[in-house]
Amino acid sequence: MDLLYSEQHKAFRQEIREFIAGNLPDDMRQRLRAGGFASKADTELWQRRLNARGWGAPAWPKAFGGAGWDAAEQQIFADECACAPAPPPHIFNITMLGPVLIHFGSDAQREYFLPKLRNADIQVCQGFSEPGSGSDLASLKTRAERTADGYLVNGQKIWTSQAHYSDWIFCLVRTDPGATKPQSGISFILIDLKSPGITVRPIISIDGRHSLNEVFFDNVLVPAENLVGEENKGWDYAKFLLGHERAYIAGIGRSKERVAYAKDLLARLQAEGRPADMLAPWRGRIAMIEADLHALEVTQFRMHGGHADMKLSPMLKARGSEIFQAITDVICRMSGTDALRADTGTLTKSFLYSRAVSIFGGSTEVQKNILSATVLDLR
Amino acid sequence: MNLQLNDVQQQLLDSLTRLLGREYSFEKRQQYVTDDNGHSAETWRTLAELGVLGAAIPEAFGGFGGDAVDEMLVSQALGRCLSLEPYHGTAVMAAAALGAAGSEQQKAKLLPRIAQGDVSVAWAHGEAVPGGVSVQAAAGVEGWCVFGSKPCVIHGAGSDYLVVSAQVPDSGVRLFLVNGHSVGVQRDSYRLIDGTPAADVRFDGAQAELLDGDAGSAVIERVLALGISAACAEMVGAMQGAYALTVDYLKTRKQFGRLIGANQALQHRAVDMLAALEQSRSLSLSLALALAGRNDLATGPEQVHAAKVYIGQTARQVTQEAIQMHGGIGMTEEYAVGHYLRRVLVLDQLHGDTRYHLGCLEGRPRH
Numbered sequence: 001m002d003l004l005y006s007e008q009h010k011a012f013r014q015e016i017r018e019f020i021a022g023n024l025p026d027d028m029r030q031r032l033r034a035g036g037f038a039s040k041a042d043t044e045l046w047q048r049r050l051n052a053r054g055w056g057a058p059a060w061p062k063a064f065g066g067a068g069w070d071a072a073e074q075q076i077f078a079d080e081c082a083c084a085p086a087p088p089p090h091i092f093n094i095t096m097l098g099p100v101l102i103h104f105g106s107d108a109q110r111e112y113f114l115p116k117l118r119n120a121d122i123q124v125c126q127g128f129s130e131p132g133s134g135s136d137l138a139s140l141k142t143r144a145e146r147t148a149d150g151y152l153v154n155g156q157k158i159w160t161s162q163a164h165y166s167d168w169i170f171c172l173v174r175t176d177p178g179a180t181k182p183q184s185g186i187s188f189i190l191i192d193l194k195s196p197g198i199t200v201r202p203i204i205s206i207d208g209r210h211s212l213n214e215v216f217f218d219n220v221l222v223p224a225e226n227l228v229g230e231e232n233k234g235w236d237y238a239k240f241l242l243g244h245e246r247a248y249i250a251g252i253g254r255s256k257e258r259v260a261y262a263k264d265l266l267a268r269l270q271a272e273g274r275p276a277d278m279l280a281p282w283r284g285r286i287a288m289i290e291a292d293l294h295a296l297e298v299t300q301f302r303m304h305g306g307h308a309d310m311k312l313s314p315m316l317k318a319r320g321s322e323i324f325q326a327i328t329d330v331i332c333r334m335s336g337t338d339a340l341r342a343d344t345g346t347l348t349k350s351f352l353y354s355r356a357v358s359i360f361g362g363s364t365e366v367q368k369n370i371l372s373a374t375v376l377d378l379r
Numbered sequence: 380m381n382l383q384l385n386d387v388q389q390q391l392l393d394s395l396t397r398l399l400g401r402e403y404s405f406e407k408r409q410q411y412v413t414d415d416n417g418h419s420a421e422t423w424r425t426l427a428e429l430g431v432l433g434a435a436i437p438e439a440f441g442g443f444g445g446d447a448v449d450e451m452l453v454s455q456a457l458g459r460c461l462s463l464e465p466y467h468g469t470a471v472m473a474a475a476a477l478g479a480a481g482s483e484q485q486k487a488k489l490l491p492r493i494a495q496g497d498v499s500v501a502w503a504h505g506e507a508v509p510g511g512v513s514v515q516a517a518a519g520v521e522g523w524c525v526f527g528s529k530p531c532v533i534h535g536a537g538s539d540y541l542v543v544s545a546q547v548p549d550s551g552v553r554l555f556l557v558n559g560h561s562v563g564v565q566r567d568s569y570r571l572i573d574g575t576p577a578a579d580v581r582f583d584g585a586q587a588e589l590l591d592g593d594a595g596s597a598v599i600e601r602v603l604a605l606g607i608s609a610a611c612a613e614m615v616g617a618m619q620g621a622y623a624l625t626v627d628y629l630k631t632r633k634q635f636g637r638l639i640g641a642n643q644a645l646q647h648r649a650v651d652m653l654a655a656l657e658q659s660r661s662l663s664l665s666l667a668l669a670l671a672g673r674n675d676l677a678t679g680p681e682q683v684h685a686a687k688v689y690i691g692q693t694a695r696q697v698t699q700e701a702i703q704m705h706g707g708i709g710m711t712e713e714y715a716v717g718h719y720l721r722r723v724l725v726l727d728q729l730h731g732d733t734r735y736h737l738g739c740l741e742g743r744p745r746h
Contacts, residue, residue, distance in 0.1 A: 001388070001448050002381055002673035003665065072380070276742075284741035291662060291685035294678060298661035307382040308657065315654050365647070372646035375653060376626055379641065 003301065012073060016080045023049050024086045033261065035350030037211055038087040040123065040165040046087045047094075047120035056118040057094045059244060064102055064110070065118050071304060074247045082253025083260070091248075092124045092162070093117040097170050099244045100188065100237050104229035109190070127157040127171035127191070127215060128238065135366045137172070138182040138235065142217060144173035144189060151175075151189065151227070153197075153220040159360065163200050163213035169193055176232050188234035190226040197221075207352035208342070242362075246304075249313065250320035251357070252297050258327040259293060262286050265334055282334055289327050296320060311374045314367035321358040328354040382664075387443060388452060394429045395456050398422070403460040405715040411463050416537050417576035418463040427496025432470045437478070441491035447605055451612040451667035458616020458726075461718055463575060465499045465534040467609060467729075473500035475605040476542045480554050480590035480598045489540070489556075501538035501559070502606070503529040503580055504599070509735040512552045516545035516587060523589050524563070525555060525582040533729070535559075535578035536568030543587065544599060552599060555587035562586075573721040603730050604683045608670055610729050611663045611686050614694040617726070618656045621701035621719040625649060628705055645704060652700055655693040662686050684736040691733040694723040 005013070028042050038046070050056045051065075058074045060066020069077065081088050089095065098117050101109050116122045133140040142155025153173060163169060169191050179185030193200070197220040203212040229237055266282055296319055302308035303316070332339050332351035339347040358364040372378045384392065402422050411419045426432050434449040436442025443449075450471055457466055474493055477486050492498040506513055506529065514527030525545045535541065541557045541564075557564060563585030568578040626649060629640030639645055666686045669677035678685070698720040702709035709716050727733060 001384060001668065003668050003676050004380065004673055005675050006380075280741040280743055284737050287681060287685055287740040288688060288737075290678070291682075291689045292658065294665065294676065294682075294685075295658040295662040295689070297676065298665045299657055301380055302382055302661060302664075305380055305382050312657060315650075315657065319654055319658065368647045368650045369643070371650045371653065372643075376629075376640075376646070376649055378626070378629055378646045378649065 003298070009072060009076060013076050013080060016077055019053060019055075020080060020084045020086055023053075024084055029084060029086070032085040032087070033257075035346040037209065040162075043087055043090055043123065044120045047090050047118075050089060051119045056089060057098055058089060059095070059247075060098055060102060060114075060118075064098075064114050066098075071246070075300075075304070078247040079253035079256070082251070083257050085254075085257045088248065090117070090120060090123065092126050092166075092170075093120065093122075095244055095248065096126060096241045097124050100170075100228060100241050103240065104188075104233075104237055106225070108225065109228065113190075122167040123162065123165065124168040124170055124190075125160055125163045125166040125193075127160055127163075127169045129159045130156060131158050135363055137238075138186070140172055140174060140186065142171065142173050143177070144175050144187060144222070146175070146224070146231075147221075149221055150224045151222040153189075153191065153217045153222055155217050157215040157217075158213075159203070160200075160213045160215050161211050163193070163215050164202060164210070166193055169215065170228075172234050172238055175234075179232065183235040185232055186234040186238075187231050188228040188237045189222060190228060191217075191220065191222050195220050195222065205353065206355070207349040209349060209353070211353075245361070246313075249361075250296055250300050250316035251324055252293065252300065252320070255293050255320065255324045255327055258324065258331065259286065259290050262327055262331050262334065265331060269334065282330065285330055286327070289323060289330065292319070292326075293323050296323060309375060312371070314362070314370045317362060318358070318364045318367040318371075321364060324357055325354045384452075387445070388449060391430060391434060391443075391449065392452050392456065395426075395431055395453060398425055398429065399456060399460045399462075403462065405461070405718075408461055408463065412570075412574035417534075417570065417574070418465060423464050424496055426464065426466070427494065430494075432466070432496050433494025435470070436474055436490050436494045440486055441494040442474075447608050447667040447670040450605070450609045451663060454609040454612035455616040455619070455663075458613035458722070459620045461573070461617070461620070461715070461722055465501070465538065467606070467613070468501045468534050468538065469493055469499045471609045472502035472602065472606050473540070473542050475602045476502070476554050476590060476598075479601050480592050482590070482592040485556070485588070485590060485592065498540065499534060499538045500540040500542060501532050501535040503532045503535060503541045503557075504544040504603075505730065506530065509731045512544050512546055514543060514545040514582060516547045516553065516555060516589075519584075521586065523555060523587045524584045525557065525587045526584060528579060528581045530579050531571075531577050531728075532580050533571070533575055533577050533725075535580050536566050536576055541580065542590075543582065545587070547589075551596065554590045554598065554602075556590060557582070557585055557587045571725050573718065573725050575725060600680075604670055606730050607683050607687050608663070608666045610726050611659075611666060611690045614690050614723055614726050615656070615659050615663050617719045617722050618652075618659060618694050618697040621698045621716055622649075622652050622656050624716050625652065625701045625704050632706075639704075648700060648704065652697045655697050659690045659693045662689055681740060684739040687731065687736040688733050688740065691727045691736075694727065695720075698723050 055067050057066040058069050058077050062068040130140050144151040144153045171189050172186050173189055174185055175187040176185035197218040199216040201214045202210045204210055328351045332347050335347050339345045430443055431453055433442035434445045438444040516523050516525050538559050543555045543557050544552050547553045563583045565581040566578040571577050632639050668674040701716050705716050708714050
């Protein structure tokens with residue numbers, strides 16, 4: 001029994017580290033490290049550099065221009081990007097939509113979209129949640145009606161990250177309102193955000209920043225060939241898509257980067273002469289968050305190696321969120337009043353934004369419902 | 380990354396699980412508590428026969444050449460059934476102390492007997508101030524003698540030998556082997572809250588044999604690290620036991636006309652117990668692998684303190700929640716679930732409590 005990396009994986013990690021060190025612009029790194037978001041231009045630049053190296057799509061098969069890496073290599077890559085910190089490969093383009101098109105898309109869709117997704121020539125966003133359908137996603141109401149000219153889409157999506165600068169949106173829409181189960185009347189469709197009848201409105205979040213949007217569809221005509229796979233099978237594709245977040249669900253690298261930041265901050269405060277008694281509790285707190293994170297990484301290895309139940313996967317999401325929030329909180333508090341300034345206080349803003357990670361992508365409560373039903377068999 | 384048990388470990392675990400399933404039901408365990416020596420002599424013999432006691436002892440000394448990982452597996456299984464056997468002091472601590480500080484001759488004298496279950500040894504190190512040692516050793520005409528007291532030595536009353544830490548003039552703290560029956564050893568025995576036999580041991584010039592192998596200054600740290608790893612694994616086993624009882628109870632107990640496990644409030648708390656258990660299991664595994672020298676994720680000396688604090692806290696959380704979710708029955712002596720909390724209280728204090736190890740992580744001065 002061991003937790004040793006193979007020589008091959010060590011060399012792989014080194015290769016990725018060197019690439020990131022040589023290619024990630026320092027200003028982007030500093031911005032991310034200070035708690036800022038990657039901008040559209042940041043994402044485009046980084047995605048293109050990765051793509052030029054052949055790493056634009058870690059999980060895609062080589063035949064579609066992917067890196068063809070196995071799960072362990074994908075995990076190492078994801079963690080190294082997060083630790084840098086560098087943006088991950090475009091989450092909606094690469095991690096979500098790409099695999100769906102590869103498995104269920106038409107030849108024409110694959111041919112048109114995959115190269116553009118890989119090179120960030122188009123950026124897509126995800127249209128799943130609706131005002132009345134958050135955790136209960138299957139109750140979604142946005143309607144796509146089949147007409148002679150294509151699908152006529154009416155309704156509203158919400159919490160749509162990056163919609164304000166994206167080119168396309170992939171949506172779950174209701175194509176069969178009469179289906180016996182709500183899940184079975186849903187389709188997966190691609191919509192050009194420049195289509196007439198679409199309005200994107202910003203939602204400013206509690207951090208005062210703009211990353212979220214509402215997207216309104218008012219008689220938007222979508223060509224029938226933009227349907228992905230079969231009509232009314234969209235729920236299956238969405239479930240498939242969410243399964244591809246495996247390397248990111250626990251956010252190990254993301255939290256490791258924050259732990260390293262917190263330790264640097266502690267060292268800086270010490271060098272500035274803060275009393276040892278004041279710093280001791282922070283040192284202990286950081287160490288315990290790090291232990292929690294270390295445990296989660298080992299839990300992830302146990303699961304992926306087949307030595308713990310894969311049904312524990314919602315636990316990776318729930319605990320990963322809590323750990324990220326805890327370390328973000330510590331950093332914000334340690335920074336004191338400096339972080340409170342509305343103009344330069346990005347660490348407080350990133351703390352406020354961290355409150356979202358236990359809500360999006362299936363809230364902690366939903367994760368616990370799933371664990372309770374699948375692992376504990378409580379109903 | 381390979382988390383597969385090897386054939387020897389799998390076999391060890393299978394036979395141990397069968398033995399404990401047969402001989403260590405909660406009812407039988409409660410009978411052993413009332414025995415004079417406070418454990419099951421028969422189980423102890425079988426543990427030796429199965430190779431459990433010698434699992435981590437080098438083959439050259441009659442063991443199976445395993446390491447901290449084998450001790451983790453065994454300790455977890457023993458924790459789950461609330462074992463009263465003197466495994467920790469004898470097979471973990473004494474074997475580790477001899478391995479780290481004993482001469483070849485001292486190892487040859489005791490390790491094979493430990494593996495065979497012929498001898499029990501207690502670990503007499505901790506004192507009132509965690510990390511502090513006040514017992515003194517003095518060199519006399521006939522060798523070393525020790526003076527002073529060690530409180531709460533687990534299985535200290537019936538043990539054949541004690542491994543005692545003592546201050547040696549100009550040489551710091553060293554480890555000694557003391558025969559439990561020799562003149563100058565006074566043992567005041569009692570039971571701990573979980574039924575474990577223990578004793579306050581007073582040394583009044585008792586003869587002591589210095590463990591005089593190649594003993595570097597970090598010997599005690601190393602021995603304690605192995606002890607903490609095993610104690611953490613035992614707490615994981617106790618958490619597992621309390622968790623399993625609780626999930627079963629949620630599926631059988633009815634109130635207001637339905638199973639209490641149908642309530643989301645209880646479901647989510649049971650899931651929190653599961654997460655705490657799995658995280659603790661991972662941390663315990665990582666520590667054992669780090670001590671065995673097979674862990675690229677190892678985080679250095681702090682890992683030992685962090686594991687003790689983390690698992691100490693989660694073990695409390697899980698066993699207390701287990702009682703709460705059982706309601707009244709959880710408060711009774713005759714039902715097993717409360718005994719897991721009692722066991723955890725003892726294991727939390729073993730080798731330095733949560734507060735002490737948190738202080739180490741915080742970088743506060745140690746005593």
